[in-house]
Amino acid sequence: MSEELHEVRLVVNGATYDVTVPGRRLLSDALRHDLRLTGTHVGCEHGVCGSCTVLVDGTPMRSCLMLAVSAVDAEITTVEGLALADGSLSPVQQAFKDCHGLQCGFCTPGFLTTITAGIRDNPQPTREEAREMIAGNLCRCTGYQNIVKAVERAAELTSAPRRSSSVETPPGEHL
Amino acid sequence: MTTKLFGAKVPRVEDDRLLRGNGRYADDLMPGALESAVLRSPHAHARIVHIDVDAVLDCEGVHAVYTYEDLTGPMAAPLPLLIPHPALTHGRTQYALAKDEVNYVGEAIAFVVADDRYLAEDAIGKIKVDYEFLPPVVGIDNARKAERLVHDDVPGNIGARLEQNVGDAPAAIAAAPHRLELDLVIERSASTPMEGRAVVSRWDPDQARLQVWSSTQTSTGVRAAVAAQLGLDLGQVDVITPDVGGGFGVKINHPWPEELLVPLAAIALGRPVRFTEDRREHFISSAHERQQVQHIEVGFDDDGRLLGLDVEFWHDHGAYTPYGLIVPIITSTQLLGPYKPDNYRVVFESLYTNTVIVTPYRGAGRPQGVYAMERTMDAIAAYLKKDRTEIRATNFIQPDEFPYDHQLVFQDGRPLVYDSGDYPALLEKIKALVGWDEFEQFRTEMAAEGRRVGLGLACYVEGTGVGPYEGAHVQIETSGNVKVATGLTSQGQGHQTVFAQLVADVLGCSFEDIEIVTGDTRRMPYAVGTFASRAAVMSGSAIHLAATRAREKALRIAADALEADAADLEIVDGIVSVKGTTGPTISLGTLAVLSNPLRYAFDEVSKAATQFSVGRPEKPPVAEDDEPGLEGRDFYSPERSTFASGMHAVIVETDPDTAEIKILKYAVVHDCGHLINPMIVEGQIHGGVAQGVGGALYERMVYDESGQLLNASFMDFLMPYVTEVPESIDIDHLETPSPLNPLGIKGAGEAGVIPSAAVFAAAIEDAEGFPITTMPISPSELFELRRRHSVVEPTHAVVELVETTTPEEDSP
Amino acid sequence: MKPAPFSYRRPGTLQLALESLAGEPDAKVLAGGQSLIPLLSMRLAAPSMLIDINALPDLDHVTTAADGVRVGALARHAAVLADQDAVRVQPLLAKALANVAHSTIRNRGTSVGSLVHADAAAELPVVLRLLGGSLDVASTRGRRTIAAEDLYVGLLETSLRHDEIAVEAFFPALALGEGVAFDEVARRHGDYAMCGVAALVQVDGDRVVRARAGYLSVSEVPTVIELTDAFSVAVDEESLAAAGEMALAGLDPQTDIHASADYRAQLVRVLTARVLRSAYDDARGRMLARVER
Secondary structure, eight states, X not given: OOOOEEEEEEEETTEEEEEEEETTOBHXXXXXXXXXXXXXXXXXXXXXSOTTEEEETTEEEEGGGSBGGXXXXXXXXXXXXXXXXXXXXXXXXXXXXXXXXXXXXXXXXXXXXXXXXXXXXOSSOOHHHXXXXXXXXXXXXXXXXXXXXXXXXXXXXHXXXXXXXXXXXXXXXXX | OOOOOTTSXXXXXXXXXXXXXXXXXXXXXXXXXXXXXXXXXXXXXXEEEEEXXXXXXXXXXXXXXXXXXXXXXXXXXXXXXXXXXXXOTTOOOOOSSOXXXXXXXXXXXXXXXXXXXXXXXXXXXXXXXXXXXXXXXXXXXXXXXXXXXXXXXXXXXXXXXXXXXXXXXXXXXXXXXXXXXXXXXXXXXXXXXXXXXXXXEEEETTTTEEEEEEOOSOHHHXXXXXXXXHTOOGGGEEEEOOBOSOOTTTTTSOOOHXXXXXXHHHHHHTSOEEEEOOHHHHHHHSOBBOOEEEEEEXXXXXXXXXXXXXXXXXXXXXXXXXXXXXXXXXXXXXXXXXXXXXXXXXXXEEEOOSSOXXXXXXXXXXXXXXXXXXXXXXXXXXXXXXXXXXXXXXXXXXXXXOSEEEEEEOTTSXXXXXXXXXXXXXXXXXXXXXXXXXXXXXXXXXXXXXXXXXXXXXXXXXXXXXXXXXXXXXXXXXXXOXXXXXXXXXXXXXXXXXXXHXXXXXXXXXXXXXXXXXXXXXXXXXXXXXXXXXXXXXXXXXXXXXXXXXXXXXXXXXXXXXXSOGGGEEEETTEEEETTOOSOEXXXXXXXXXXXXXXXXOSTGGGGXXXXXXXXXXXXXXXXXXXXXXXXXXXXOOSSOEEEEEEEEEEEXXXXXXXXXEEEEEEEEEEOBSOSOHHXXXXXXXXXXXXXXXXXXXXXXXXXXXXXXXXXXXXXXXXXXXXXXXXOOEEEEEOOOOSSSTTOXXXXXXXXXXXXXXXXXHHHHHHHSSOOOEESOOHHHHXXXXXXXXXXXXXXXXXXXXXXXXXXXXXX | OOOOOOXXXXXXXXXXXXXXXXXOTTEEEESSOTTHHHHHHTXXXXXXXXXXXXXXXTOOOEEEETTEEEEETTOBHHHHHHOHHHHHXXXXXXXXXTTSSOXXXXXXXXXXXXXXXXXXXXXXXXXXXXXXXXXXXXXXXXXXEEEHHHHEEETTEESOOTTOEEEEEEEEOOOTTEEEEEEEEESSTTSOEEEXXXXXXXXXXXXXXXXXXXXXXXXXXXXXXXXXXXXSSOOSHHHHHHHHHHHHHTOOOOXXXXXXXXXXXXXXXXXXXXXXXXXXXXXXXXXHHHHHO
């Protein structure tokens, strides 16, 4: 008996993808294996680690806790969609680089998506708010010290005047 | 101009790719590969009576199912015992797929390859296994009792017993003015990298060649094992380590069953096959560490000077011993830390239990050893009513005593000789950093607010840069780009950055022009692996040596071309010139062209190297003692390890009502010799400290008596989030260079996690006023301890309580 | 860790959803999925069909009126938490919701979903019980309202019938003289609590008219305990301690891998005192603020 399949249209990073998947296919797997957007990582598949966090209509959600079939009607942003239009790193990405906010890089995409939305919603987080912003993501390498610094740095970079008009849009705004 | 990069906080070259989601981890590779799943034993101890896979064979999308019966030749033999030791008299390893017995929940029984992981898991669910249950052995106490055996042919569940002696510790203790005993327990934890194990493999029938990508800490190790087990020539097998999502030790063990089964299936099916471990599997089928029961007897004089130290401990190595005795050997030797007891006896038994195997996890036996030694120091201080730092200072190896020979055999089979260090200086720094002398004042102030605080200190010495060797190959291309390969692997430590810093300094070329490749056996087939804080020391030194060779050759050719003495030349920004002149120059790229006499030009630049342009007619184009190409290759193989050291101090607050434990301050003083990149070293320390917080206060593997792991998920295995780690970690460095390597460096990767059990136990004990002898500790356990010790009023009279409870003075 | 196969329906109307559910005894309803999907992935649940209600119209509302807050089946925790009117009318919602997992989970997970998942370690079931709220459920047979006190019948078990879908929860408004508080102790921030307490205290001047507390993680079902008698004289250390003991008499703390039963009992005592004190202060503060206005 063949498994029932569904034709699903996913909108990811502004591009439209038509995929055929069974109902049980996790969004994380659909992104990684059907769409080949392997930047979204799977660290636990039970919603605790946050590595698979993507933005769904701009809001951070665990892609391992969503079914691909349930992600229709939404615009999804993965780590691959965070860089600015001119190809340069987004303020959050740049901040991670500036602050040594990553080591193995596996959890990083989940932090980047989460913080991108977090800074958009709260452009000037206090230290405590910066910590709270990333409180649902696990990292085994960095001890979080430099990730907290990166949140603060990202806020600085976001609020600072931009180099050129082409990067006026804050990273979350176009989501 | 070229500035020296050694010592600079150079931003990581790895980051851009990883930040864009362009990392390539094993599960990202080879789209369309078949996927696999493993049937794992649900029982801790059972005989396999029968396996029925019939229901799987007709499953749609299933390509193959393997059980032990399908394995032949070397694959049918037990997996290799990687590090044999004469004391490991009863070493045992598992089969790639269980033969007729399973010895832990999670042991691999069957392997299914299907179109995708979903279908593979469906198939796994359809395999029927009949078991005959055997009584499981769980926990060190049960293993020691040996009323039940894990392996029928291993009496007493004892895999190994190893004793080392320096002087006569029992006699020295008996004769000492004061004696104490301590019993300390430390429980299981695990590396738990964010990426589990993963392996993908492709067989190329046209070339009869196997390629394996594995999330491993040793590509050369996997390569040798795969070739041997699958009956292939080494030359037929490439193992490539892609991006690895953390290792922390667990990925040094190899070959995991799946590292063999995946290539086996790839060859048999003629299609790429992948295995990606899920989180639940990681808990029950990858390795754990840390569990030990330790008994310490110590004799000392009125000043607290160690006269004799006698340590006996029991190490739970789980169901099998693929990694030999490395962990308990490290405990037994590194336990001594910065101290010098004249008489030392250590004996351990390494015991079988029906639990997941134990292999090194960041720190690898050192956290247990430091826990033993530092709690002993605290107990002596409490007994003598002296300051804890004073007792330590009394026992330090002094700066003028290096090299210091402990007269023990270390984990590498070599003498335990410390190369350098300055422990008194470290102590001064940590005292200043944590505010040691001001703490009593702080305690009083907090007590006035009804708050309870405690201060802990722990010192360690860590053997790093263990042999046997690493190598490097440095090639300057005609473009001027520099390609560097070293064989050990990277799991996020920033090797590509620090190694490029070293090369740029030697070659005088641009940092951006350097590309570092790690863990690819096609590029560097001779290597050992990444463990024991060895990458910077071993590969760093090898790369430095290889780059130096390339530089020498470049200068030799340049000297010829510029008609100058090589000694007068310098390289700046990739251009060779005569120092202090504005005369002719030549680029490294052009030197690479000249280094390789050509018959055929392939572009404008290479015309300079063809036979009518280069060399002298009376000499061979390539000199007898030379070879073409501008390359350097070298290996670094030190006589022995280099010893880093450090001290941690923590101030904790314990809630009088809920027994919650809060970290108020965490301070680290660290000496890893010269720092290649302080930013990266500090990142390593941060991560280690967080892991240490986890290991001391949150993480443990909870087995029930039937051998079921009760918390095989991130919901219940409590890795710290940001909310559980200190808001800041204060770090200070001391740089005592190692005399053993050309760079004066020591390893730094594990240091952050090593003192955690000791330092937190000390601080909580200091806050609570009763002994903390089992780690990790949770609020619930602290609450139960409070009840046991019936603490009515918070007190910091550790002395009295320690005296009367744990360390009993021997009656004369 | 991948779900077993199931058939999937994404109905566009509640009627279609209810019909699908009525026709499939082993079906499960998917809303936020933050508890359900891990169970599926671990294959601890293997429904024959998943009925995804995320496409249903008009169910994501958070509607506030004088009598209380109505939360639709598709309202995410985050939406409730961010709703200024809702948290003003019933401040306990915000205090409790801030403790529900982490923000990313709250962005997807639904409050109604949490109520029907009926985990005794979860915050919202206790809140609904404490406030005496209710749950509206629908089936092809019609709609009915289940009072909170009738909702939780056993471990992870509600009085919803198989063919019913919870469509709306009702959280009564804070009444005059009432104050609320919430606190919990978890191993890690965001984890399920080892013990959590929500309290509702009604005052008349300094006097406690009514005090009760809801408890999570210390009984098989979300449990509410009347504590008014403890405060017949005053709110002080003694009465707060007595309230803790009174609460314990009605609870059944168990040992698990994170906490011993005795430790949980201790947390009941400590949190009862803290939270009742805080709810009392909240009630007094509100009265004072009212008077000043």
